[in-house]
Amino acid sequence: MKAYVFPGQGAQFSGMGKDLYEHNETAKSLFEQANAILKFRISDIMFGGGDEELKQTKVTQPAIFLHSVILAKTSPEFNPDMVAGHSLGEFSALVANGTLAFEDGLKLVYQRALAMQEACEINPSGMAAILGLEDAKVEEICAAIEGETVVPANYNCPGQLVISGSNKGIEIACEKMKEAGAKRALPLPVGGAFHSPLMEPAREKLQKAIEATIFHQPNCPVYQNVSTRGITDVEEIKKNLIAQLTAPVKWTQSVQQMVADGALEFIECGPGKVLQGLVKKIHREAEVSSI
Known part of the structure; x- marks a missing residue:
């Protein structure tokens, strides 16, 4: 069985997604759709911006989401049996398995980024x-x-x-x-206490946004950071996604559960190769790669 995994904040790099934009019409269309939704040209920052620009939370999170989701949507071999994402990557995973529409996932990620930034300033x-x-x-x-x-x-x-x-x-x-x-x-060089009780102000704002968003029946299980189990129930997915901001990311336990449920191959979908290394340390016999 194939498990597709999606990275979180910190995987960004200047130039991310540029090849996709230049050589794939579907990717180009999705990037332009994202620029219109966000009301700024995030693609320009992703393709040519400096490290400081990319480190802005309002840029970093949607940029990683876009790179990950567009890779999945334009990859002919993308056919997951299960998905999981590390923190922010969980939103990418939920678009990849059909739970969230592309535009809804992007809007939630952007709202999440802004809410987290505000919470960091409060505490x-x-x-x-x-x-x-x-x-x-x-x-x-x-x-x-x-x-x-x-x-x-x-x-x-x-x-x-x-x-x-x-x-x-x-x-x-x-x-x-x-x-x-x-x-x-x-x-670590981060601006706040992510996945802790200090993110409560952000959780409250994100909860309202999630509850106002349409979630669809997924086409394969998502192994969520909070529960570590494969989940297909839409209401449970929403509940766990809301809890994620103030709860720990149980990545080790999630990978172990995916292996127990039959995952033989882990494919990282997004910028960088951080998750490949983590998966290998968690389960040394796992086959890991990226797209």
Whole structure:
């Protein structure tokens, strides 16, 4: 069985999608449709913008979504048995399996990006990557920190867990992680505490947008970050998508479940090859590639 996986924020690069635009009429049409929906030419920033422009949340998230979805829509071999996306990538996965229309997915991603940016401004906060420590120990240390918000945010692969929280909480946690034997406790260059309770203002705004959007019956299961199970029930998909902003991304557990359910091949659909590396670390016998 083939599992198609879609990357999240951080996979962007200057020039992403340019070849698609120049050599595929369907891709060109979708990029122009996106420019009209967003009311700015995101394609110009994707194809020729600098790193700083691409790092803007209002650009980064829809840019990665567009690159991923348009790759899927223009790939003749795209025929998934199951899909999953890392954080933002879950929206790409839901368009790829027919749950969301292209334009609705793009609108939700853009609203999500703006809501997350506002939440970051309300609560100055951040994230840090913890390497070489058992998940249970990271969870224990986070839970023991008093007076500050700090939680596990991204279960990326065994030995790599990203934490999220207030700036002070992250600082305290990193010191305690090192004391507990972490190989590295590295603050990340992000603008906020994604997938933590500090994203509650964004979750409330996104919930209204999701509830106002039409969701269709998917043509294959989506393994969502919150539940890690293959889901086809539309109401459950919506509920998990709303919860995702303040809940951890359980990527390790999702990949393990996809393997248990029969996934033999993982194909990354989007910019970069980050997920290929994570899948290989989670399940070393998996066949991984990209389109």
